[in-house]
Amino acid sequence: MASPNIKAVRGTRDLLPPETDLWNRVESTARAVFSRYGFGEIRTPIFEDTSLFARGVGEETDIVSKEMYTWEDRARAASEKAQSLTLRPENTAGVVRAYIEHKLGDTGNLQKLFYIGPQFRRERPQRGRYRQFWQIGAEVIGPPTSGAESPIRDAEILEMLATLLDELGITGWTLQLNSVGSATDRPRYVAALKEALAPIKHQLCPDNQRRADTNPLRVLDSKDEADQDLINALPKIADFLDAESKSHFEQVLAALDACGVPYTVNPRLVRGLDYYTRTTFEFSHSVGLGSQNALLGGGRYDGLSEMLGGPRAPGIGFAIGEDRLILTLQAQAETAAQTTKLDAYLAPLGIASNPAALSLARDLRRQGLSVEVGDGSFRLKKSFDAADKLARHIVLLGEDELSTNIFTVKTFATAEQKKIPRADLPTHLRT
RNA sequence: GCGGCUAUAGUUCAGUGGCAGAACGCCGCUCUGUGGCAGCGGAUGUCGUGGGUUCGAAACCCACUAGCCGCCCCA
The missing domain is CATH 3.40.50.800 (Anticodon-binding domain)
Known part of the structure; x- marks a missing residue:
């Protein structure tokens, strides 16, 4: 038989008209909303030094340990150095790297930056999960004196996202949020969790037994019906927050209440990236996404800049899974009538x-x-x-x-x- | 990375070993100044790819590839 046709590689796809009309509408709506909140666009490289992600996202996370497209870039002349490069699996680390590299903190001003672009993770493809996927994200970051750490920044981001989803015509979204505490609160909580899990571990499903050892926070995420009572009885992160984090979180909630943005506090909401501190959140939607029901996620990362060797620069950001947003819009049948x-x-x-x-x-x-x-x-x-x-x-x-x-x-x-x-x-x- | 299901026309799908099918869509004609209806006609196709079993394979077997569902993880 003739040689097989070359096809788009697994987990990647072509976006064709008329679907691209919808992509463009989503992106232009996002740009319009972001500009009303004072965000400017940043475009960072699609590949970076591998150690950026190892240090930023976390060496132990699945993203870094199993899912990155990494290769050795060989030196082609004596003047060049060989180095390990990686296709970006997310964009926050790149933005913070750029913030440090261009000394954006030296302006003393709060930086509000958004990006739209492809990201790469080597996962098994599924509906709403691709190896090249698109994220629309934004970061608010700056020196502590710029107010970057203020709870009003958290609330503003969340309010902006609620507005964006509404303007896009996404109906029925839900916002869950939680505080995972400061960089010192979190290890204390994980230790307490391990301790509490040890005596009851044998009563849990096999998946959760494994998690109890490898990644105890993930037990909180479990959907296993039979384990729910045991999980609900585990220690709550809220009891491990220091006074400052607690007050910070309360102020975020108060501002959301004032804006009328609906939310539910989910003490079991945990996020996989190592850099998250304090406020973490997730907007989800039940229509059209199957098991990949998280539309967007994000949180605060007050220590990330220092982890990357930069100045102290608290920040908060989010990433929207654009592919999933589009799927949701299509499932809502907004599109049939809207083909321009x-x-x-x-x-x-x-x-x-x-x-x-x-x-x-x-x-x-x-x-x-x-x-x-x-x-x-x-x-x-x-x-x-x-x-x-x-x-x-x-x-x-x-x-x-x-x-x-x-x-x-x-x-x-x-x-x-x-x-x-x-x-x-x-x-x-x-x- | 693990387990399962699936792959036939542009689309949705039927077809359990004996001529490749239906609906919708598409094209043409009735019909050269007003479409959507109707009638008549037509083309749909490496049956995912490669191999095997068989007189004979879309169907049975093996491998591969891809998609989907669940897990893992995350957007």
């Missing part, structure tokens, strides 16, 4: 009208209208068929129209037909 139609379809009647049709199309397109042009060999009936699929109006160009410069325009939605002078066409077709 062109403003007009120009139907020349007979090949003699073709030049005039193209000339009219040029005028209309230059005035910003979206226009498709038929060709005069089509019969009128066929033009109507083609036009109705593509456009909101059909403009007929026959002998009458060309001699009078008054065009016959039919609007599909209303079945209304009018005679429109050429000068008025742009206005009429925009409606």
Whole structure:
């Protein structure tokens, strides 16, 4: 047999029209919302020094230990150094690296940065989970004197996300949040958790027995029905927060209440990345995503800059799984009706009208209208068929129209037909 | 990375060893100044890929690939 066709590699995919219209709508809505909150765009490289992720995301996390696309970049000249490079599995570490590298903290100002771009993790693909996937994210970071640590930043981010999801037309999202405490609270809690798990471990399901040893925080995430009572009886992170973290979290909640953003505090919400401190959160949605129901997640990372060798720079950020957002929108059937139609379809009647049709199309397109042009060999009936699929109006160009410069325009939605002078066409077709 | 299910026309799917099918969609004609209806006609295709069993394989067996579901993890 002939050699097999080359196909998109596992876990990657092509995005084609009309679906790309939806992607563009999501991205432009995100940009518009972000700019109202004072965020500016940052674009960081798609690959970075491997140690950035090892130190930032955490050597022990699954992302770093099993899922990264890493390769040795060989030195090709004596003046170059060989180094290990990695396709970014997330974008926060890169943003913080850039913050440090460009001394953005020296301005003394709070930095509000957003990004939109592909990320890479070598996981088994599934619905809503791809090896190249897209994240829309934002970070608020700055020196402590800039107010980067303030609970109002946490609440502002969460309120902004609620607004963004609403404007995108995502209905029925839920926000869960929790505080995982300071960098010292967390190890104390993990120790207490291990201690509490030791005597009851044998009563748990095999999965949870394994987690109890390897990653006790993950036990809290378990969906195993039979284990729920035991899990609920485990120590709560809230009891291990120092006074400052506790008060910080309370202020976040108070600000959310004031804004009317609905949320539930979930003391069992834990996140896998090592850098998270204090506020962590997750927006989820039940429609269209199967088991990958987290739309976006994020949290505070007050120690990340120092972990990367930078100055003290508390911050908070989030990452939206754009692929999942799109799936949810599609599942909500928002899309079928929203596939964007062109403003007009120009139907020349007979090949003699073709030049005039193209000339009219040029005028209309230059005035910003979206226009498709038929060709005069089509019969009128066929033009109507083609036009109705593509456009909101059909403009007929026959002998009458060309001699009078008054065009016959039919609007599909209303079945209304009018005679429109050429000068008025742009206005009429925009409606 | 682990366990399971699936892969047939553009789409959704039927087809358990004997001619490759249905619906929708698509194309043409009835029908060269008004479409969506109707009638008639047409094309759908390496049956995921490669191998094997068999007189004969879309079907049975093996391997591979991909997708989906669950786990793991996370967005």
